[in-house]
Amino acid sequence: MDEAIHEKVREVIKSIPRGRVATYGDIADLSRAPSPRLVGRILNEDGHDLPWQRVIKADGTCAPHLRDEQLQMLREEGVPSLDGKVNLREYRWEDARKDADEPPSLF
């Protein structure tokens, strides 16, 4: 069942620390979801009780219909945005970059 993935996605999102953000792709990797689009769909239907404001697009922007409210919520928890974009280099949840099954780097 992909009901398992559904729950895993929710868990990963719940574990994003305050003051950090993760991209849809990050969540997909960590939760083994087959594609980032699934993450978006899951949030849309079953994300009301999650810290959804911490999930943003890979370019640092938010989904259009949420933009204003989301950026405001993030600002309140210490994540600033400039020109509608969050600086991922500064505020991306680092654990999300750490493996999701990456081979060890040779460097």
Next chain:
DNA sequence: TACTTGACCGTAA
């Protein structure tokens, strides 16, 4: 069954 629709992503022009 076939086509459309998303809270998306990476690449390229």
Next chain:
DNA sequence: ATTACGGCCAAGT
């Protein structure tokens, strides 16, 4: 900076 395109995949028509 912006647009376009292909890939993604579950749900809804």
